[in-house]
Amino acid sequence: MPLPSYTLGVMEASAYAPEVFAHGLPSSPPEQQPAANGEPIGSVAGVASALLSLQGISLSFGGVVALADIDLSVRSGEIRAIIGPNGAGKSSLINVISGVYRPDRGHVKLDGAVYAQVPTQRLAHLGVARTFQNLALFKGLSVLDNVASGLAYKVRSNFAGQVLGIGRSRGEQRDSLSRAEQILEFLDLTSVRDRLVGTLPYGLQKRVELARALVAQPRLLLLDEPMAGMTASEKSEMAAFVRAARDRFATTVVLIEHDVGVVMGLSDRIAVLDYGRKIADATPDEVRNDQRVIDAYLGVASDNEDGAGI
Amino acid sequence: MTAITSDFSSAPVLPKWVVPVLLLAFAYGVVPLIGSSYLFEAILLPFLALSLAGVGLNILTGYAGQVSLGSAAFMAAGAFAAYNFNLRIEGLPLIGSIFLAGIVAAAIGIAFGLPSLRLKGFYLAVSTLAAQFFVQWALTKFSWFSNNSASGVMDAPRLSISGFALDGAIGRYLFALTIVSVLTFLAHRLVSSQTGRNFIAIRDNETAARIIGIPVLKTKLLAFAISSFIIGVAGVIWAFAYLRTVEPDGFDLDRSFQILFIIIIGGLASIRGAFFGAALIVVFPLVLSRLGGFLLGDLFDSGVLDMSQRIVLGALIILFLILEPDGLVALWDRIRRRLLFAWQST
Numbered sequence: 138m139p140l141p142s143y144t145l146g147v148m149e150a151s152a153y154a155p156e157v158f159a160h161g162l163p164s165s166p167p168e169q170q171p172a173a174n175g176e177p178i179g180s181v182a183g184v185a186s187a188l189l190s191l192q193g194i195s196l197s198f199g200g201v202v203a204l205a206d207i208d209l210s211v212r213s214g215e216i217r218a219i220i221g222p223n224g225a226g227k228s229s230l231i232n233v234i235s236g237v238y239r240p241d242r243g244h245v246k247l248d249g250a251v252y253a254q255v256p257t258q259r260l261a262h263l264g265v266a267r268t269f270q271n272l273a274l275f276k277g278l279s280v281l282d283n284v285a286s287g288l289a290y291k292v293r294s295n296f297a298g299q300v301l302g303i304g305r306s307r308g309e310q311r312d313s314l315s316r317a318e319q320i321l322e323f324l325d326l327t328s329v330r331d332r333l334v335g336t337l338p339y340g341l342q343k344r345v346e347l348a349r350a351l352v353a354q355p356r357l358l359l360l361d362e363p364m365a366g367m368t369a370s371e372k373s374e375m376a377a378f379v380r381a382a383r384d385r386f387a388t389t390v391v392l393i394e395h396d397v398g399v400v401m402g403l404s405d406r407i408a409v410l411d412y413g414r415k416i417a418d419a420t421p422d423e424v425r426n427d428q429r430v431i432d433a434y435l436g437v438a439s440d441n442e443d444g445a446g447i
Numbered sequence: 448m449t450a451i452t453s454d455f456s457s458a459p460v461l462p463k464w465v466v467p468v469l470l471l472a473f474a475y476g477v478v479p480l481i482g483s484s485y486l487f488e489a490i491l492l493p494f495l496a497l498s499l500a501g502v503g504l505n506i507l508t509g510y511a512g513q514v515s516l517g518s519a520a521f522m523a524a525g526a527f528a529a530y531n532f533n534l535r536i537e538g539l540p541l542i543g544s545i546f547l548a549g550i551v552a553a554a555i556g557i558a559f560g561l562p563s564l565r566l567k568g569f570y571l572a573v574s575t576l577a578a579q580f581f582v583q584w585a586l587t588k589f590s591w592f593s594n595n596s597a598s599g600v601m602d603a604p605r606l607s608i609s610g611f612a613l614d615g616a617i618g619r620y621l622f623a624l625t626i627v628s629v630l631t632f633l634a635h636r637l638v639s640s641q642t643g644r645n646f647i648a649i650r651d652n653e654t655a656a657r658i659i660g661i662p663v664l665k666t667k668l669l670a671f672a673i674s675s676f677i678i679g680v681a682g683v684i685w686a687f688a689y690l691r692t693v694e695p696d697g698f699d700l701d702r703s704f705q706i707l708f709i710i711i712i713g714g715l716a717s718i719r720g721a722f723f724g725a726a727l728i729v730v731f732p733l734v735l736s737r738l739g740g741f742l743l744g745d746l747f748d749s750g751v752l753d754m755s756q757r758i759v760l761g762a763l764i765i766l767f768l769i770l771e772p773d774g775l776v777a778l779w780d781r782i783r784r785r786l787l788f789a790w791q792s793t
Contacts, residue, residue, distance in 0.1 A: 237658075269655065273658075275651040282644050285644070289661045295642075299641055349659065
């Protein structure tokens with residue numbers, strides 16, 4: 138589904154002005170209601186839109202509201218950060234985008250197709266790759282094999298062909314390995330290519346996970362706290378890699394991060410979540426000066442500071 | 448399930464194919480000349496059959512991370528299927544019966560692998576017990592499988608390949624050795640292919656595997672199918688070449704556990720591990736009985752032997768799980784590295 142990027146359609150306007158169309162599109166046809174699991178429930182061909190947009194996403198676990206009526210739009214080629222205090226719903230949002238969770242309400246529009254739940258199994262085919270907050274590498278495989286596994290979704294040879302080394306399996310094998318090697322070189326991981334991934338230091342493992350996501354050259358890259366637990370220098374290194382990946386592969390990046398400083402320098406636009414609600418969505422400079430964001434991060438001074446009446 | 452792949456980078460190593468080729472040359476060229484019939488009948492034939500079963504289970508449990516307690520059922524399915532194909536299809540060469548038997552075992556493996564799509568770990572292991580009990584029950588209940596034999600124990604057909612009889616001890620040994628070598632080679636190719644990497648990916652992180660687009664359900668069933676195929680052929684070797692009878696009794700739960708122990712002791716996710724483990728399991732009771740007889744004389748009768756065998760084996764498994772969870776293979780590699788290092792520094 139090619140994306141004409143030159144027109145600004147109604148759909149995108151709604152995402153930018155949530156207060157106008159607070160609950161999705163007033164004009165959306167009934168067949169666009171979330172229904173089928175993993176199947177696109179409609180498409181908006183002809184209407185240009187963002188690469189990814191979330192419309193009215195709500196999600197709760199039991200009585201706990203994780204996400205409340207979130208709209209988010211991600212333009213092609215931008216680095217989009219989602220920040221917020223612990224428990225703000227950032228990871229839930231990524232899990233909704235990647236189809237791990239099904240939202241209670243709202244839908245995800247990816248490249249023109251609308252989903253009630255993004256089909257996880259077809260995510261790679263849709264050009265979406267992600268990393269995980271807690272490392273999700275394959276410990277028993279080497280660095281090279283971990284990265285090459287990012288191309289497994291493309292493999293069409295069957296096991297018999299692979300075992301006997303006939304048919305298309307050889308070409309595929311060569312192709313995956315050479316592409317994996319290129320990514321390793323790009324992320325400066327070549328020196329550890331044959332190491333078991335579990336034996337690497339944490340910062341490098343994070344980078345291997347980025348490599349595994351990048352090797353498929355996704356159009357949308359979801360990074361769930363790519364710099365969590367890193368030292369300051371590792372963080373700036375990782376930020377540089379993320380930016381380089383965007384520039385080189387024209388990948389759109391959605392990233393979640395705790396470290397506001399890193400995010401400010403890295404992202405084009407930032408959405409701020411607090412208690413499952415989006416409280417700000419703007420450029421880094423605007424977010425930095427937004428009173429609600431400052432309140433959410435630093436807390437609000439009580440009106441009753443001297444404690445009178447308690 | 449931890450993975451076992453040793454880091455060889457520190458030691459200078461021969462090309463990977465050298466050791467297997469030398470071993471094969473020895474097994475084909477030297478062993479038949481010097482081996483006694485006792486060596487073939489009591490040690491090498493069960494060793495080969497159990498090694499192959501271990502290779503099969505290792506693909507499922509060691510590589511793909513799906514625990515199974517139904518190995519003996521797949522062996523039984525293989526043995527009975529080969530017997531019936533051989534009996535009922537006129538003119539089918541023995542190798543054809545064995546191949547079809549593997550296919551039957553694979554089909555049964557897929558059927559009993561279906562729970563793996565929803566169950567994991569301990570729960571899956573328990574559900575594979577169903578295979579164990581069901582197959583044994585079906586083989587005993589329906590006498591068609593055993594050709595209405597009154598005792599349920601049938602003589603295995605004589606082994607021959609294109610008219611060339613292989614029913615002496617050496618012939619059966621060579622027959623088993625050939626099948627085991629070929630399947631082991633293919634298994635080795637499999638685990639280093641993309642499919643093998645998918646197995647490991649699913650074992651190590653199923654969610655991540657699904658997200659990056661590995662077809663998880665298909666891959667799990669494929670692991671069950673391939674593993675059961677190999678175990679089924681191992682069952683044929685066990686019945687046709689080693690025991691020379693086909694009967695359900697030998698394929699009980701004890702055998703399933705034995706194969707699981709083989710891969711735990713030998714080393715999970717290692718093809719070599721299955722051979723190490725099988726060697727230990729086969730040789731260990733013989734050594735124990737000799738040793739016991741030597742130390743205790745007549746006191747060490749078969750009852751005591753059986754009991755002490757279980758006690759020592761149980762202790763060994765506990766020790767391995769605690770001290771060397773990566774099995775004999777890891778132990779072997781470490782010793783070899785030490786020796787190489789010592790040799791280099793002199």
